Amino acid sequence: MVTMVKDSQTRISRVRSGGGQVVDDGEKPKVIKRNTLRASMIHKMPDGRHSDGNGLLLVVRASSRLWTCRFTDPLTGKRREISLGAFPEVSLTDARLKRDAVRVQIKAGQRPTPRIEKADASRSLRLWTERTHKAISRRLRHGGPNWPRLVELHLFPSLGDADLTKLSPRNLVEAMGPIWHSKPSSATEIMSRLRIILKHAAAEHSEVRADVVDRAVILLGHQGHKVQHYTALPHTEAPAAYQALGGRSIGALAARLLILTASRSRPIRLAKFSDFDLEQKVWSVPAADMKSGRAFRVALSDEAVEVVQTAMLITRSRTWVFSAREDRPIENSTIWTAISRAGIDCTAHGFRATFRSWCADTSVAYDVAEASLDHVVGTAVSRTYQRSDLLDLRRVVMDDWTAYLLAAPAPA
Incomplete structure (x- = not known):
């Protein structure tokens, strides 16, 4: 028997007698599918x-x-x-x-984790991640405070308390499987760091086998990942792009200096008044602001000096050359937004590739071109003897690069 019931909103429902189940004719109930696999x-x-x-x-x-x-x-x-x-x-x-x-x-409000054989504190992944980080922190940039992060995020939930002497390739396959293909770069980096951790643990516990990572990689299979490089412009389009950034906003000025000096965005964002000697046309970037961890001198063209002077006049800080807020440097997004608004299809880092391609096409000496990007050239032995930063030669290159950027007529 079906009884018609009229609710307070005049919606009609049918109530099956005996079961008391209400079936709403006005809105279909949401069906949650379960056990769909066979x-x-x-x-x-x-x-x-x-x-x-x-x-x-x-x-x-x-x-x-x-x-x-x-x-x-x-x-x-x-x-x-x-x-x-x-x-x-x-x-x-x-x-x-x-x-x-x-x-x-x-x-029950608990964080679920797969069951594993727990180790005493001296053999756990958690402990050896911490010990390894301390051991290698001096050779990491700024101590590498985030070095353990990927391991903590993806391995600790299932293997944080695992006994490293009993870690198997299958344990790693189960832990890494969900991200091995969907996040290949992160997964590869995790495995690289885990190798280092296991080598340190093996120094104290001979039962630990560092090759467990390589065996797990074989079982996980090929990632099929293709490296995607930063979007860059052909250098023939660089003059029009540079002149499209002709505005006097902090973001546009920062983007212009980035292109003129072929620098990374971090040194630009963190540039301080004290870093510049505008009379000598030299920008001394502190080691802490460089990816290489080495102090670096940048030769400034006349155009670059003018850009820096303009930024110093309109910045809202007495410390940072590029600041949109008082005593705070600009963010990466500020430079990217200025480039994007100018209609330029190139990333901030991509302009370094544009500059390097121009160097190759204009026969700039290999060592000078690489030194302009703060790239390491030669072997450790050769660098022991060749200690010049080639500043004078790089100044000629930067002046020519600037002249190239300014040569084309500005777009209408």
Whole structure:
């Protein structure tokens, strides 16, 4: 029997007698699909991520099939994904049971993690990540405070307390599988850092095998990742691009100095009044602001000096040459926005490639061109003897580069 019920908003519903289930005729109930996969289908699945519902995913890459579970971390509110094991070692039924166990932990306000054999403090990944970071921090830029970050983010949830003497390639495959193809650059960097950590741990615990990383990489398979370089302009288009930045805004001035000096954006953003000797037309960049970690002198053309002088007049800081707020340097986005608004299809870093291509086409000496970009040239032995920074030769190059940028007529 079906009884018609009229609610306060004159919406008609049907109530089935006995069960008391209300079926709203005005709005269809949302159907949550669960258990959509079949065991017989798994071997035939194409590459991709296939949902079984309620957070359970089957990640297929060639012959690899890995179960993962997506969930919202109850401690941070962020979306996370953990490995539940590889098929066929973990069957569809087992994967669903593990998923349900994860959901129970989440409802209890706990962060779910796969079960692993925990180690005492002297053999855990967590401890050796910290020890390794301390050991190598002096050779990292500014101590590399973020060096452990990727390992902490992607390995600690499942392997942070793992016994490194019993770490297996399969453990790493399960931990890295979710990001091996979707985030290839990060995944490769994590494996590189893990090799270093395991080598340090092996120095104290001979049972630790550093080759476990290489074996895991073989099992994970080829990433199929193609390196994408920064977008750069052909140098023949550089003059028009530079002259399109003719405005006097802080962002436009910073972008112009970046192009004139072929510098990275960080030294430009953090340039201080005290770094410039405008009479000698030299910009001395502190080691802390350079990617190489070495102090670097930049030869300034007359046009570059004029840009710096203009910026010094309109900056809102007594410290920073390029500042849009009092006593704060500009952000990377300020330079990028100025370039974008000028209609230039090139990244800030891409202008370094534009400059280097111009050097090659105008027969600038290789050593001088590379030195202009603060690139290391030659072997360690040759650099021991050749200690000149080639400033005078680089000044000629920068003057010619500036003349090239100013030669074309400004766009109408």
